[in-house]
Amino acid sequence: MTSPLQQKLKITGPTVITANRLTDGVVVWLTAESGWSDTLSRAAVVSTPDDALRLLGIANADENHAVGAYPARVTVADDGSLAPVNLRERIRVGGPTVALPGAAA
Amino acid sequence: MYIYDEFDRTFLQERVDEFRDQVKRRLDGELNEEEFKPLRLMNGVYLQLHAYMLRIAIPYGTLSSDQMRALAHVARRYDRGYGHFTTRQNIQFNWIKLEELPDAMADLARAGMHGLQTSGNCIRNTTTDQWANATPEEIEDPRLYAEIIRQWSTLHPEFTYLPRKFKIAITAAKHDRAAIRVHDIGLRLHRKDGVTGFEVIVGGGLGRTPFVGKTIREFLPRHDLLSYLEAILRTYNAGGRRDNIYKARIKIQVHEIGTEEFTRRVEAEWAQIKDGALALDDAAIDAIRAHFKEPDFEALTDGPAELEAAKTNPDFARWYANSVAPHRKGGHAIVTISLKPVGAPPGDATADQMDAVADLADQYAYGEIRVAHEQNLTLPHVRQKDLFTLWQALDAQGLATPNIGLISDIIACPGLDYCALANARSIPLAQDLTKRFADLDRIADIGRVHLNISGCINACGHHHVGHIGILGVEKQDQEFYQITLGGKANHKAKLGELLGPAVPENEVVNVVERILDTYVELRTSKQETFIAAVQRLGIEPFKERAYAAR
DSSP, X not given: OOOGGGSOOOOOSOEEEEEEETXXXXXXXXXXXXXXESOGGGBOOBOSHHHHHHHHHHHHTTTTTEEEXXXXXXXXXXXXXXXXXXXXXXXXXXXXXXXXXXXXX | OBOOOHHHHHHHHHHHHHHHHHHXXXXXXXXXXXXHHHHHHTTTEEEXXXXXXXXXXXXXXXXXXXXXXXXXXHHXXXXXXXXXXXXXXXXXXXXXXXXXXXXXXXXXXXXXXXXXXXXXXXXXXXXXXXXXTTOTTOSSOTXXXXXXXXXXXXXXXXXXXXXXXXXXXXXXXXXXXXXXGGSSEEEEEEEETTEEEEEEEESOXXXXXXXXXXXXXXXXXXXXXXXXXXXXXXXXXXXXXXSOGGGOSHHHHHHXXXXXXXXXXXXXXXXXXXXXXXXXXXHHHHHHHHTBOOOOOOOOOSSOHHHHHHTTSHHHHHHHHHHEEEOSSTTEEEEEEOOOOTTSOTTXXXXXXXXXXXXXXXXXXXXXXXXXXXXXXXXXXXXXXXXXXXXXXHHHTTOOOOOTTSTTSOEEOOXXXXXXXXXXXXXXXXXXXXXXXXXXXXXXXXXXXXXXXXXXXXXXXXXXXXXXXEEEXXXXXXXXEEEEEOOBOSTTOBOOXXXXXXXXXXXXXXXXXXXXXXXXXXXXXXXXXXXXXXXXXXXXXXXXXXXXXX
């Protein structure tokens, strides 16, 4: 869970590229169509450093839509569904693990 | 309350207009992220895990009721209905949209609020005692000097790009509630030979490399405050390290060159400038003082009949004993509002609670509110005759938990639930601890214990100076927590000592409970506080018991 921005690019399995949407900071993932989705299941998955670097290059070139792109490990289930590997990414996918105070306005 | 003048209002509006243009240019692609990031940070805008976070300055922790309502409005209109009060007396909103930030800032500016000096390598919001101008302990209102520092430091051309951020705290009371010895500069107002001045403490700080500050001047006449601060900042700006972010704070400079050499450099610089434009004369100080509107205190006497009658209510009596402190004016009291109810994130308040506190401040406390670095709120000037009614109203809002200074009055950073820098979560742990220690009789019996939690080594939760400090670390994608004992943030500040190996998340509450059970068993009497027992016994007995059952 060390900040991904401080990690070297080390690809050890299925990996997606994630970032935050410029306009509102919402968590997004790079899709196979080189766009961004706020749904992890639509993320493009790669497994090699070269492919991850290529996607990262696409992501970084699109910083007017999403910022702070980095690779994140995922698991791929038999049915193809994706799940984040570590707690940090699970929180980014699912939101805070605690109930938000009060009702949303 | 400090009342902004036309200059302040115009300045804020200009900054909002400037930021609105910067946001527009970023959204239009005219500015790239590298260009925009320092601009947003200068306005208190961070990008966190899920969203942008806006940190709003609350200078020296003082809010008017209208300003609190403005915060409630921002929480409702632009965020998700709540805010998080921080250990620097500020407030953070966690879900702000970049495209809406200029509007939010415009609304805040109308209430005299902003995010300036809440981020970046500048002089940050100066913090002080939340009981300022209310406690009988102090010799003068420290906010006066905090405001002088604010005016000197805001947009200071020489100190906008320091090697690293810079935090100043002031106290004017013997009991330090502002943690001045763990700030880059700590200032303690005191008198010498009838003259008011400051003890100047430099090089304190927490984070990766914690230090308790060193006194470099026992007494600095108040008229020399700004010139001496300028000399310190120049010494730091010239000699502080810019090659390594982890060694860039002034505490490292003081440590590396030594207190004596650092002091020599400051004094040499000061000798050049002390009688220059920064010398404060009485007229300048009085001009600032005139902007602080003193409450129109009623002439009252202590112990009114309404209060004495109310004390027969045991729940009120418990709250009164825990959360009410003496005031310098007869018939008045200081009330601390706990933002630490059982099971809630420490320091969070909903928009409804903010509005309620604002209304109660107007009704019972001359419209003034304070934020404490312990992440609670304070009504500094409450009429004693109104305490019972106030308590009932606070209780109805979930704001009357009588746990101030007790084990469940936990300081906690937002942790991995929100923060992009965190390694582990803080809030769920705090929630579990408050649930374990929900019994009010039990926590009253345990007595004063400060438990502080940080989700990473940056120590926003002040874990180093908690009587019990908890630091979240990550090991192979699992949350573990290091525990320290014996830290203190007061006038006898001390860093806690590591108890032993980090423990997994699901064991922390049990370990804390065993530490406190050990204290209860070994204390000489109920008068021996937890921290006093740790000092007397050392950490060994606690370590032995804490790890025994694992």
